[in-house]
Amino acid sequence: MISDGVVEDEEKWLSAGIAGLQQNAFHMHRALDSNNLKDALKYSAQMLSELRTSRLSPHKYYELYMRAFDELRKLEIFFKEETSRGCSIVELYELVQHAGNILPRLYLLCTVGSVYIKSKEAPAKDVLKDLVEMCRGIQHPLRGLFLRSYLSQVSRDKLPDIGSEYEGDADTVMDAVEFVLQNFTEMNKLWVRMQHQGPAREKDKRGKERGELRDLVGKNLHVLSQIEGVDLEMYKETVLPRVLEQVVNCKDELAQYYLMDCIIQVFPDEYHLQTLETLLSACPQLQSSVDVETVLSRLMERLSNYAASGSEVLPEFFQVEAFAKLNNSIGKVIEAQENMPIAGVVTLYASLLTFTLQVHPDRLDYIDQILGACVKKLSGREKLNDSKATKQIVALLSAPLEKYKDIDTALNLSNYPRIMECLNDGTHKEMANVIVQNILKNKTCISTAEKVDALFELIKGLIRDLDGDTHDELDADFIEEQNSVARLIQILHSDDPEEMLKVIETVRKHILTGGRKRLPYTVPPLIFSSLKLVRRLEKQEESVSGDEASTTPKKIFQLVTQTIEALTSIPVPELALGLYLQCAEAANDCDLEPVAYEFFTQAYILYEEEITDSKTQVTSIHLIIGTLQRMHVFGVENRDALTHKATGYSAKLLKKPDQCRAVYACSHLFWLDDHDSIRDEERVLLCLKRALRIANAVQQMANATRGSSGSALLFIEILNKYLYFYEKGVSQITVESIQDLIKLIRNEMQGDASPSDPAADAFLASTLRYIQFQKDKGGAVGDKYMLITD
């Protein structure tokens, strides 16, 4: 072979070779045209001598070979015509052997041989046998491979196959098979020999060159698969054992890998199923460097696809006990190849799993078995850090989820959590995410506390910090994770309230291990889940009377209180306050006064001690007043205490406009439409008047600091509230007070010192329109409003 750095020379030699070939071909054609056999043979031999070169790489040699091939086709036609003109084919066969050099001699012999077989003057098998033996004369790997490839090509359509014209008493399919097998064996030997030629440092180059030639060898297997007469019986008894024998004995890594794969791809799947044991028994015998994992994976993939093609084929699988054989074989291979990387082991099991999911989807014991084998291999090592292997494991674990679309099934596989244990933290989280997304996508219903427990244990990487987790920042991924967990919590549901409470308790147990990073995300969904349960019980209690149910709203409220308490250490006071108020409303609906009062107390404490930001205070006040306004469960004392505090907070807000608005909102605390007992006119008016005073103060401040009066907006808002309560029938809100207020507003807005304020103008206009609308209504409302003159 050629050494490096002489590639240009190679081009030169190729050109020279082609030139020589073409020149001789030209003369050969002239001889053919003038029926000059002697000269034709002479020039053809010379032409073929170009193929004797050792200077070309396989790629370039192929170019030369193809041209020779084309010329030989024409020569063959000439030979055929010669025999019809009376020349004896036997003589021709003799004649060509007079060529000086062996390589041209053999090419010519094969060409004549082709015509010989066609003439049927001798049994095909005899000619074929002669040729395949003669080719032994060329032991040079590259030249030998191409020569035998030529033999294979010209003999292709002349094999004594069943139903072919060449079949006879003497010629049988067996002969055809024998011929191809022999050619194959010799070609493989040549191919392997290439590996050992040349200096050691060129090993890689040789490997590459051998790769270019592999299809020449593989073609023989193709031919075998196309022979009609090769039925299952013959394949099983003759073809496969012979081929495997060669594969194993050649002890060459490249050949073994390629040929095993070739066998798998070229022969039909039914054959593989029926010869599974034989095929698999070859695997442990292969060189340890062969990537047998890929070979087996591709086999299992093919069989999986075959199984998927239709349910009629499945019984075959059962009959040959495919699973057991594959499982065994994989075990043996892994045992034989001690140094197989862990990625390889997992790939094998992943392929087997896919196969099993396709062929035996109902056999969870098989699936568990596979996972168990993996666990055995993985345990005892350090946690996996190999990225290729972890990818395979994620694929392995995701496959059952995809197939069954039901986390239940995965939870029933005893080895599933064990494999999760073997993963490193990053992969564990990744897998946990896959599981959660699968549940969310399929909306699987998980309805018992036991299953919830198992599930949360399975995804514990998301629930709490695993050892060695030093992640402290809340990056976007983390937040997305936790939001997924929150969504997951929403999906958990049981129709039985007792079971549901157990579910909630189980979830609580797990999320409390999450630490301050996670609680703000996981506690709210749990609280709302609990409040939903309370509501369910509320409805039930009306129908189920006297039953000593262990699941009562009270119990749930206790649980909820303890859970919200966990938020205090973080701290997220605004969130906790909101949750307390939600619970207070729920307690209100259950008529549990002390419980509701306690929730309000907790909310107020948070407001006083933890909520210091003025914007947050405003929102919190709105929530407090809004919630308190709806409470009907409180007795007079409790209610007074709470409303007193609420108005106090309102008056102490930082910004005066906020104060004003909060205070007039408090007026609603003293007037509930559906409760006749709560209609405290005085208190309502007190609030409104206080709001007015604050609004005045705002104007004065504006005058003092800016030299102009501020907006009259607050006054107009209060005016609207006056109208609201006037309509409700608060007698202390008199027509005069309303008209005075309107006058005041107009003064404020028309003063020289006041800047134009379109918002206030518009609001006043719409308010006055409203008064007009009410007047136009007529009836009691109309009468009331008619009294207002502006």
Next chain:
Amino acid sequence: MVLVLALGDLHIPHRAPDLPAKFKSMLVPGKIQHVICTGNLCIKEVHEYLKTVCPDLHITRGEYDEDSRYPDTKTLTIGQFKLGVCHGHQVIPWGDLDSLAMLQRQLDVDILVTGHTHQFTAYKHEAGVVINPGSATGAFSSITYDVNPSFVLMDIDGLRVVVYVYELIDGEVKVDKIDFKKTTTPTNLPH
């Protein structure tokens, strides 16, 4: 014909895992010109999803929203109509139509879109309409029992708006519609 989607109070992920699948398949991008959201999404992913339905998105702040930069109220003009948006936890008593009408006067809008109660309402009075699209996910509410997922689609055409309300009841989407016609704005009353 301008289509305006109004929805809110999704409370994802605190109170609901996701929008109902049937709603999601109806909210096809490119069909709707404006989206109004009353608040309480609560997380960024929901914001981003709404943006894919229509890039002209208007959101006001609900008390549980993750993003505190949403405004408390918003006004916008679509065709002949002035719309106002506010979550509603700021208007006390919660759900009280007279108090909401007051807010409507303050914002000086024809249509006020508000939420918080998780219950669909469409209240018509002389000065305009107050619409509450309910909760798009049917999230738990302390104010309303038995919340069904719902949202509103408004078709604004000249001086007329047709309000379609879509409600998911027992797994089926039910549609109802209400018509409103705007009278031309009367001149201001003399001072």
